[in-house]
Amino acid sequence: MIESTFNLTTEPWIKVIESATNQEKTVSLIDLFQNAQSYRQLAGDMHAQDLAVLRLLLAILTTVYSRFDANDEAYDWLELDPATMQLAEEVDEYDYQGEGRDSLMETWKQLYQAGQFSNIIVQYLEHYQDRFDLLGIHPFYQVNQTDYNFFVPDNKQISVDKPKGAVGIKQINRRISESGNSVSLFSPKVGEAKNKLTLDELARWILTYQDFAGVTDKTKIEADSKFTDPLGWLYSLNSVYAKGRNLFETLMLNLVLVDPVPNNEQIYQNQKPVWEFKNDMTYINERKDQLVPDNLAELYTTWARLLHVEWDSHDQPIVFSAALPIFAADDVFLEPMTTWRFDKKTDRFRPATRWLSSLDRAMWRDFGNYVRTSSDEDDKREAGIVTWLRYLKRTEHALPEQMNITLASATMIHDDNASSRLPAAEVYDDMQIKADVLFDENNANHWPTRIEETIKLTQMVGSDYKQFIDGIAAVRNRKQDGETSKRVAQLYDQLNEPFTAWLAGLSNDDDRDDKVNEWKIQLQQIVLAAADKVMKVSSPRDISGVITENRGGTEQLINVFTLRNRLAYYVKNHLNLGQKGTN
Incomplete structure (x- = not known):
């Protein structure tokens, strides 16, 4: 028989x-918050799942510490309802801009210095424990049968015998993501095992599915206007977050308690995670209006689907799923965990998205999309989490100068099929850089700007190498065999580790030109060594060469030697080694 309760506040479910x-250890929510300083990191079934869990944890922390200080006392500039632990009335903007904002940051600093969370987190979770029961009357991240049937069409009502709108466990499990129409060939499970989960697994995957739902669901809730099945909110982001030395530090570095942008109108965010809504019907009605969340806790706990779990006679879950409308993504700068792209047609920013075509593109190559490198680029926007860390470093002096900042990304990339958007790949990457380098205030020799210039130079040399491979393909008459893209990808694979090591080794005390020249020398060596490796498998045709026509219209002989010499010439000229102040 299936258990009658599985409360996530006390039952182990987070790895x-x-x-x-x-x-590895599996812990409950209360255990995690009480001992976060003793855990190195989350260790779920995939990095994307860990990110979904991280955002749930941050929703809890943001909600609690926007109301209570590090001594577990309610802030004296707000009034709480003891029955709900929620605001009893709106916060006065004058009080918040005067005392409130400073007290929130004082709470952050006291917690960070203490190295552990206070007991108010446990009290809050105990207060809302009925909303964290996977199998309770308010099932976690689901609705009860009555509410589900109320919102879906009559022909999609819940029936265990003839389930309509049900989503298989093998599809909820994003390591499999197998629908009833297509078999996942490289699944970690086979046969009937694909549709079996333990309760702790089910909890993790329901949470993850709400963040990373595709568009294969056949049921939508009834709404006044038509809407397209949305992807889970996280599924549409090129994610970025800060990674600390342990789980406590990771949570603290991502715990955004105030708006870090100084020019913004500073308004208190009344946190409203999904479990604090009066009831599920209230939340769904707000979603039908497609209102953009105005607080992080609500954004972090955004549902993509109306879910309900029934259990069959064999105690196996049947998950009923109906698509929910979602708000527009334009200029949702409340979201701190994404990079942004500027849409010239609308003059607005949208979250950047990773595609299969960018699968092998490392984070460092898009450094300028994560970090502000120049103040006069109107079409660029820094990731919100970096702006928050900048605020902690510059304004609050809460981060040590030599502290290593690790920016990480865990992104699930969907296929190119508009009718499914099934997960096709997961990409995890990170890059480490010292705080004083990342937030360098040297206007004349600004490190982030120099780093971005160095990356652009590296990519220019990458283009030189691409021309070399194109030339080799022309000699071998293989222009259409994918040789160029393969070889260029291999080059960047060789560059990834040394560049990230160079980046992590930078210091604000370094001579900028000397450190950039160090990378130039290493880059030159790697590129020319890659070219020499290509030449080692030269055929007689490669050596004798072929006659081609250059841009001026004159004929020329090209072979592996002329191409190698041309590459060396271009690399040397572009790198301009040894000259101070040049890049």
């Missing part, structure tokens, strides 16, 4: 790595 033993 972590213990720092002391380096062993």
